[in-house]
Amino acid sequence: MxxxxxxxxxxxxxxxxxxxxxxxxxxxxxxxxxxxxxxxxxxxxxxxxxxxxxxxxxxxxxxxxxxxxxxxxxxxxxxxxxxxxxxxxxxxxxxxxxxxxxxxxxxxFSAACGGAIPILQNLLRARKTDSIIWAGGILNGTTNFILDSMDCKGTSFDDALAEAKRLGYAEANPTADISGMDTMRKVMLISMVAYDILPNFDYNIEGIESVSAADFEVARSLGCTIRLVGKCGLSDSGRLYAYVEPVVCSMAEAYYSIHSNTNLAQYTGKNAGLMSFMGQGAGRYPTASAILRDVTSVAEGQKQMLSPKCLVGFACNSSKECEHKYFVRTDAESMKALSSKIETEKVVCEKDGLVFAITKAVTVKDMHDAAAEVRRKGANIFFAAAKEA
Ligand SMILES: NC(=O)c1ccc[n+]([C@@H]2O[C@H](COP(=O)([O-])OP(=O)(O)OC[C@H]3O[C@@H](n4cnc5c(N)ncnc54)[C@H](OP(=O)(O)O)[C@@H]3O)[C@@H](O)[C@H]2O)c1
Structure with a gap:
């Protein structure tokens, strides 16, 4: 060829x-x-x-x-x-x-999501005979490297980012990585392949710009670490949800064991159950190896990864499939204002004028909207999904 x-x-x-x-x-x-x-x-x-x-x-x-x-x-x-x-x-x-x-x-375009990890082509095969309940995971090596360095080595955010750049993981302009946009683009590809829906720009993206050493300290006291995860799936009503946000995860969760710049792409099939693919999501040879697999697919006659039925759709992040608790850190006044909209389950600790709390279950949309409101008023807030904290 x-x-x-x-x-x-x-x-x-x-x-x-x-x-x-x-x-x-x-x-x-x-x-x-x-x-x-x-x-x-x-x-x-x-x-x-x-x-x-x-x-x-x-x-x-x-x-x-x-x-x-x-x-x-x-x-x-x-x-x-x-x-x-x-x-x-x-x-x-x-x-x-x-x-x-x-x-x-x-x-x-399978190399465009997950580098060497064969998530898209597997989703394409799986959806022919199974229903994909949700798909996503840790899809950005740069942010995982930063979060892992902050937790395991105590590195500051800026030093971890500089190291990620030195090692060639982060782009010269890492905005798309740390804002969560790169992860969201991968979620968009997953959604197109798994559901024939390209989520439009009305979705919720929270990156890792707000995470601090104190958040890791408190997460560790709960036996947890922090990762950035992107997900999409279908709600019971058949509507698509899609979002990106940090997750506070315990040792029992697979995300906890994903270190350095490694990625973990997953999907749950109605019949297959949870499927996990771990590996290098970026880098010269991992990405080139995925492209060479695609070259083989073209040589074997594969024409498309997308269906002509694929359409732009609105992500619905207020469904019950999008409900979970959140770990939240903000100042005392902002936490009080936040609590009027989102119920606090427990205050984990208070220090240096900051409150660390776990909310009751709330939808992704409500949490992202509430955090945006806190920021509009000029305050800082960090939040992360907390399923088991
Ligand atoms: N790097 C990874 O690990 C990875 C993993 C998965 C996917 N990807 C994707 O793969 C693509 C390439 O990434 P990369 O890391 O290889 O980027 P890169 O190192 O910046 O390579 C892109 C190359 O294309 C050249 N180029 C840009 N516009 C051009 C033009 N109009 N005509 C001729 N050459 C042009 C650039 O030249 P200049 O440098 O002079 O602009 C550069 O040499 C991106 O879409 C990226 O998202 C990358």
Missing amino acids: KVSILGHGVVGKGVWEMLQANSGYTVRTVLVKKGEKTEDFMTESFDDVLVDDSELVIECMGGIDPAFEFTSKCLEAGKSLITSNKALVAAHGIDLMNIANRKGVSFI
Whole structure:
């Protein structure tokens, strides 16, 4: 199979190397940025990729512009497409699927969620014969690395983030990681594959910007640690829910044992029960290995990961499937105001003017809305789902 690659960065280089090592594939053209062409097979002009004789293009540039323009042109030219770009698939996956279907070519993106972890392709298979009750997990290695370092090594948030950057886990601009947006994009891909619904922007995302050493200290006193988790599922009424938020988890929960930059992707099938996939969610060779699996899938004739039925839908985070207790830390005055909306089950401790409490069960929507209200008034708040604390 003749293949071209868009982008020659962390992932693109890994894909190029792995294709060289696998017979049966010939790399025709690799698109690089201006001034970066060092080999004959490289080009600085996208038009060279469009007119070459590759049957498959692998997009590893990242971002939406010009990735969307380039990938749609490749599909229009009758080339199959593989991408590891979750931002592109979350924003334009349905558009790309429609072009691919019209042209009768493949559009596969399993490396865009979970790196080497084969969550999307397994969901795709599982949903054919089982109902997926929920899916998600720890889907961002950078945030898990930061949270794990803060808990296990006592590192400050800033030092842990700097270390994540030094080790190549975090992007130069880590906003999407720590805000939870990167996790949400992966949840969006999971939801499209598992439920044919792309959650729209009316969902609840809480990242890890507010977490402090004191939160870990109190969580530890409860036998717990803190992780960032993204989830989607179907409520009893058949409506989709989707959200991202920190979780205070005890040793009994699988999240507790996920250390460093490791990811844990899970789903529960009505018949299969809980399925867990643990591994490297990012990195050159883990991600390239997922792309090579996708190349094999295209060679074997897989056309799509999305259904033409896939539509944009509103996430409904006020369903009973979205109810749980929360661990909350804020100042005494804000806690008093919060308690008028969300009942406190117990105050865990009070120190340095801060109150640490566990709420009664409340919906994700109500908790996220209440925290937003506290912040609108200029106060700090940290909250995390607390199922067993
Ligand atoms: N890194 C991971 O572990 C990982 C894991 C899973 C998914 N992904 C996804 O994979 C994609 C690539 O990530 P990456 O880490 O490989 O990023 P990266 O190291 O920044 O590589 C992207 C490469 O594409 C180049 N590029 C961007 N726009 C271009 C254009 N218009 N023409 C030619 N070249 C262009 C960049 O050049 P400049 O640097 O000069 O801009 C860079 O060399 C992203 O969508 C990312 O979300 C990455």
